Amino acid sequence: MLEFIQGYYAYIFLATAFTIGLYGMMVKQNLMKKVLGMSIVAATTIMFWIVGAYKEGAGVTVLDPRYGVENPEMYLNPLPHTLMLTAIVVAVVTLGVALALLIGIYREYKTLDEPTLLERMK
Amino acid sequence: MSTSNKELCSKETAMMAPTESPIIHLASRGISPVILLIGLYVFFHGHYSPGGGFQGGVLLAAAILLLRLSLGTSLSQPIMPSWITLRLSALGALIFAGIGLVSILFGGNYLDYHYLPIPWLDPAYLRYYGILLVEVGVTITVMTTLVAIYDDLLGC
Amino acid sequence: MISSQSPILIPMTFLFAAMLIPLVGAVNRAAAHLAAVLGSALALYFSVIGMQTTLAQGRISYHIAGWMPPIGIEFVLDPLSAFVCTLLCGVTFIVMVFGKRSVEYEIPQKEIAFYSLSMLLLGGLAGMVMTGDLFNLYVYLEIAALAGYALVAIGDKRAVVSAFRYLVMGTVGATFYLLGVALIFISTGTLNMADIAQLMPLVHDSPAVIVGLVLIVLGTALKMALFPMHAWLPDAYTHASTTATALIAPIGTKVSAYVLFRVLFFVVDPDHLRTEMLNLLQIIGYLGAAGIIWGSIMAICQSELKRMLAYSSVAQVGYIAVGIALASPLGFIGAILHALNHAVMKCCLFLVSGNMRLRLGHSSIPLMTNGLRKSMPWTSAAFTLAAISMIGLPPTAGFFGKWYLALGAIEQSHWIFLTALLISTILNVAYFFRVMERMYLKPQDPGGVDYSEQTIARSEAPASMLIPTLFLAISLLVLGFANAWIVTNLIVPMIPGWL
């Protein structure tokens, strides 16, 4: 049981956080809260990849003269880290565009609350 | 939408005006060059420690944005004018993609630094300098785009 | 050299054009449009060369940066990707030629950013089509998505809100896709599609891999606007400017459908797909059938031409989903052929709506009268041809895609799919004849004065807009007559061997 918790607590926590982010995007009425939910979902997915890269007892992915390259067990898996650098930037830029759209909506309708917005769009 | 935009933009909003406090002025003017220096360090040291184009670019952008925040939009124009940001951003991406095209023209596959036309270097160091050149483009694009998005969100 | 480099040159031509347009546009505004047209023409040239190469030599694997596939990123040029790329570049070229006047009219002062964004959109879509790497696909999907959000955001007053909805749905889709890729990556240790296909038989019974696949399919279906996830599409297409819609509507959903083809038919283990995953295919098929009926019924209720076409797009995506669900050669042929035909037909119809907006200032169906046939005869003719093709009458292209789908449904005794196809044809007749009746028969005022005697000023759209519209309309007939050649020479080579 303890081993199970040690091995999977991170994954289960991230699955829960992902669902919380989705909850924010689906249920909340305020558009800004939807954007926050989007941010949570993106961050969770990034964490998910990083957790997959973890190795017990390994160090950072910069070549260490003490270990050399013959022991790959001494380094974390560098591939997911690299991929997530890309995903972080994508998430940030999506956030920027979402905020730009929110500013556009606010200038047009002077509200970010969805029921009020629907009323004013008629 | 366009008329309301122009009205909003014609008067300086509070975010675009300089701050009143002299402490913030002095501090930001002092800190900003240091951040620029750290950004350059992070960028050039990316081969040996965590860092590289994105991180360096973000730090450089932070230095400029600090001046934008404290001095206001108009006073901070000389360090990075608003009209140049997106063009520099296109130029940075063009540097990256252009290096790929150079290696096609010299007979390799796309982005194969092995084929860069620098004959006196051996292949491993060709890739070393290829990575450095590419990161220059990344830094320029990230820095200028972050400033551009900030300017856009403020409205001018 | 071009033939061996063509997989990379197609997306990069678009992306280079996108980067050059802001620099060129700073010097001369008019040069931006020229750069966009030249870029898409060049990409069309490269994709035709790539098509010839792959038909002669078979599957070509292009190693970017010279690294072997599981290490580096692989681009795959096979008959399927070459075909979709050629379709994409062809439609883009025509829309770009069309775009000059329409963009000047609908989004003044923003031409440079518009052309740059549309090139980015096309570059992202072409990258999605070409890539053989799951994560690289995500990156290019995001390029296309970001450009798409921005293009949709500028239009009439409500466009911003619909663009925000599109952004939320699109981000959910992309994140689902990324999470699915994460589950598959952690279970198999590789990102290359061909590599995963080899490893699939070893891990296919792991729940993690199955959920990963379901998440990928779900994310792609969101992007493709499969039935219950289509809510963003009608708003986004209605409020955006005509040129943006004419770019996104024919191509955007098709490329997402292509990703579904790639993942389901080329990555998943075929035996596994035939036995255990069959339920997933069935669900996609039933959702597609529901989407066909729902989209057609909603299209009948609309009073705005662009909104009607948008709902019709939901229905047409359903046809492709049905073709995927059949998982047989006939279904495959039908889905690909329908994707081709629908791209051309829908593009033509959206261009017609753009012509009407330029000359009439609106594209509302209740306001149309038979004055239209007098003032814009060629546009009306193009609309009629495209509408006949959408309905699926034999000499036009639209018939043959539906024909193959119906044959596939009969072959596998899928009576539900067949019923949906037949009902939708009748519904198509209903909503297109409603427009055509107004266009040709309805008098201009309720008194019933016959205007055919009087002279109504000809105000046809300018040649730069009319010629692309007519070209697409005529190519519908050509595609209809050439369909046997297309099927045997282009589509049959792309059917995966196990099907």
Added chain:
Amino acid sequence: MKTLQYFLLLAFLGVLIVAVTNLPPRGDVTSPVHQHVNPAGTPVAGTYFIQHAYKDTKTPNMVTVILADYRAFDTLGEVIVVFAGGIACFFILNVGRRKP
């Protein structure tokens, strides 16, 4: 409607937890991602990068090497995403004051 949404979210959470608990546990050195060779006989990318990065480019930081050489095309895509974001914000919020 709200109940349906909550139900959907809970079902999604359940499915996700079933999926993640069938992954290899966190930090497991024997999981497929950390192997040297796949069962299919192809090298596993992560380990290959650790072993060959310094030899190929004389750069000790493996992440930089993967970012800008082995998977440089991803990074190019990412730079273009950033550029697209800049252009998109400009297109959405452009107010026409960016004249030199």
